[in-house]
Amino acid sequence: MLPFSFLYDLFARPTTPVHEHPPTHHDVHLPLEVAFNIIEAAYHSEDADRRQLLRHCALVCRDWSFLAQRLLFRDVAITSRPSYTSFLAAVDRSTSRGCFLGDAVMSMHLVIDHNDQFGLSPACFAHAVASCPKLVDLHLAVYGSAQPGNDVLGLPDLVRMRRAAPSFDDATLERLRTGPSIRALEFSNWSENSAAIVQLLDVWPSLKRVAFSGTPPQLPPTSLPPFPGAIEELRVNCQSAVQVDFMTWLLRNSAKSLHTLELEREQPNEVIDYLVEGHGATVRSLALPACTTHAHAAAVRKCTRLRELRIEAPWVTPVLFKPFPAELEHLALAIDQDSAIQPLLDAIRHTEGALKAVTLQVWDKGESNAQLPVLKMACALRGIELGITTDIQTFRTVVRRDPAVASPFARAAEK
Numbered sequence: 001m002l003p004f005s006f007l008y009d010l011f012a013r014p015t016t017p018v019h020e021h022p023p024t025h026h027d028v029h030l031p032l033e034v035a036f037n038i039i040e041a042a043y044h045s046e047d048a049d050r051r052q053l054l055r056h057c058a059l060v061c062r063d064w065s066f067l068a069q070r071l072l073f074r075d076v077a078i079t080s081r082p083s084y085t086s087f088l089a090a091v092d093r094s095t096s097r098g099c100f101l102g103d104a105v106m107s108m109h110l111v112i113d114h115n116d117q118f119g120l121s122p123a124c125f126a127h128a129v130a131s132c133p134k135l136v137d138l139h140l141a142v143y144g145s146a147q148p149g150n151d152v153l154g155l156p157d158l159v160r161m162r163r164a165a166p167s168f169d170d171a172t173l174e175r176l177r178t179g180p181s182i183r184a185l186e187f188s189n190w191s192e193n194s195a196a197i198v199q200l201l202d203v204w205p206s207l208k209r210v211a212f213s214g215t216p217p218q219l220p221p222t223s224l225p226p227f228p229g230a231i232e233e234l235r236v237n238c239q240s241a242v243q244v245d246f247m248t249w250l251l252r253n254s255a256k257s258l259h260t261l262e263l264e265r266e267q268p269n270e271v272i273d274y275l276v277e278g279h280g281a282t283v284r285s286l287a288l289p290a291c292t293t294h295a296h297a298a299a300v301r302k303c304t305r306l307r308e309l310r311i312e313a314p315w316v317t318p319v320l321f322k323p324f325p326a327e328l329e330h331l332a333l334a335i336d337q338d339s340a341i342q343p344l345l346d347a348i349r350h351t352e353g354a355l356k357a358v359t360l361q362v363w364d365k366g367e368s369n370a371q372l373p374v375l376k377m378a379c380a381l382r383g384i385e386l387g388i389t390t391d392i393q394t395f396r397t398v399v400r401r402d403p404a405v406a407s408p409f410a411r412a413a414e415k
Contacts, residue, residue, distance in 0.1 A: 070104045077109040084124045091131045105132035114145035126172045130179035137184040144191030165191030181206035194218040211235035226252035237264035262287035276302040285399040310398045318343040324351045332398040334361040341371035348378045357385040361395040
């Protein structure tokens with residue numbers, strides 16, 4: 001059923017008159033609170049084309065346009081100079097409408113491409129951020145400038161990172177400091193400038209959630225005081241190893257706050273050891289690209305209060321399940337047709353732990369795994385919810401939450 005089909009039935013469908021005299025016409029008014037709840041519920045539904053839905057709602061009437069535009073501006077993307085110009089005109093704070101729309105922005109995606117002559121400049125990036133006082137979630141991608149004739153589509157990631165990009169200048173950093181206190185930063189760096197994220201972290205000590213990908217960050221040669229903020233969620237997806245000294249600098253004040261850790265690519269054992277030795281007691285949610293060795297399993301066991309665990313590789317060492325983490329509530333694993341499911345079956349059958357849900361990422365031909373029906377039965381008998389997906393992006397949401405919503409682990413991590 002379409003989100004508003006019942007409204008059409010109630011208010012728009014003609015009915016057969018039951019009186020001899022034409023009835024007096026009465027305008028039907030749907031309270032704005034009800035309309036807003038309906039529009040927002042449809043906006044958050046998984047099968048909705050959100051932006052198209054909101055555009056249609058904006059055409060219904062002036063009041064609905066007011067509500068739909070607020071939702072449209074909740075999450076914005078600015079990837080070029082023309083889109084920046086249009087956005088800045090819409091959120092012009094010299095007008096009441098501009099203030100209304102600017103205050104609606106909570107999440108922003110921006111691209112600075114030094115190889116694009118029509119791309120967004122660092123100054124424009126800072127101006128856009130400063131125009132949204134309630135912004136909490138920032139996604140920034142930076143692409144360096146290739147030498148003339150060397151910009152070839154489809155180049156490997158490591159080649160794309162060998163592109164120069166300047167550091168943010170003082171004026172840009174100062175403008176960012178006058179803007180909102182960002183709580184969540186996702187920084188994708190496809191340039192040789194490995195210190196850019198350090199500049200951004202210096203601007204926002206308010207950060208609680210940090211994700212970085214592409215070029216591994218490095219500390220500048222000059223000595224810096226540790227990052228003053230208390231990180232709660234950290235996601236790392238760099239093309240090569242992250243340095244332990246950077247992680248130490250970033251997490252120095254997060255010993256009691258870090259509750260979610262996500263490593264999308266394999267890191268050296270010394271990096272993993274540092275993370276679990278220093279933060280294993282507070283980590284509640286952990287994501288690893290693989291768990292194939294005894295060292296990996298030992299690292300998981302050092303997270304003594306783990307409630308969520310996600311592993312993407314389709315083979316997991318059986319040692320992981322011996323013993324099974326006592327407080328684990330949600331386990332997410334990947335399988336293919338050859339994955340050994342028996343260790344998981346044994347853990348489900350014999351554990352008296354808190355496990356409530358199992359999510360499976362089914363890789364190529366994984367649905368033909370001979371033990372999958374047995375696993376379904378075992379979960380059903382123990383009252384464990386079993387979810388199966390073939391969409392890796394859906395699978396990865398197991399340990400990811402909306403930055404605008406408080407994590408359920410935040411309060412527990414402070415105890």
